[in-house]
Amino acid sequence: LRNAKATKTELDAFRAENRRSEAAPKMVEWTGYAVKVAILAGCCLVESVINANFFASGMVGGLLAGVVMAFCLAVINILGAFFIGRLTTNINHVRPIRRLAGYVLLLVAILWTCAVGGLVAYCRFVMPQIQDETVGNMHLIWQSISTLTNPFDSLESIALFLFTVLFGLIALVDGYKWSDPYPGYTKIYKKHFDKFQDLLGLTSLIFQPSRTR
Secondary structure, eight states: OHHHHHHHHHHHHHHHHHTOOSSOOOOOOHHHHHHHHHHHHHHHHHHHHHHHHHHTTTSTTHHHHHHHHHHHHHHHHHHHHHHHHHHGGGGGOSSHHHHHHHHHHHHHHHHHHHHHHHHHHHHHHHGGGOOSTTSOHHHHHHHHHHTTOOOOOSHHHHHHHHHHHHHHHHHHHHHHTSSOSSTTHHHHHHHHHHHHHHHHHHHHHHSSOOOOO
16 A cells, blocks of 8 residues: 555655656557567568668679678668657656757657668768679778768669668658557556555455355
């Protein structure tokens, strides 16, 4: 009982400080989280397949090297956008400084996926320049980036960039909608909810009528 009262006091204080109503926050069941994880995995898989098809033809290691490189870039893009997206819920915070941080993080997330998309475009750009095993892939990519060479010389490079940004934005939205849009509300509410359920269970055991044989 003491724990339930303490968590209720903590919840009420949070609501008062953050101007939350008595309404419960968005609670996602395990099936909802499974769907969200499946979306992330699907984006990562599709992005990897799309990029690998373009990378494999120009890389010294062939298909395997193309798949590995495409998968690494997809993971960086998807996970980066997702975790930054989790933090963009600060745009809903009552404090102005937290809201500002949320909008800054939103911009960072967009720039992140655009940067990865640009890197993918550069990877596709340098593939035709690889003639033999003595030329390093990363060396050519870095050389092109440092000289600010335009990588969008073909529809393929443009398409890869757009696909990368699209999947990054999907991951960003997935991160934002992972739980309640107000930061910290779900966590503190669930803490009280669990203690309250424990109290109900204990009460039902105490007042449960004894069975006669």
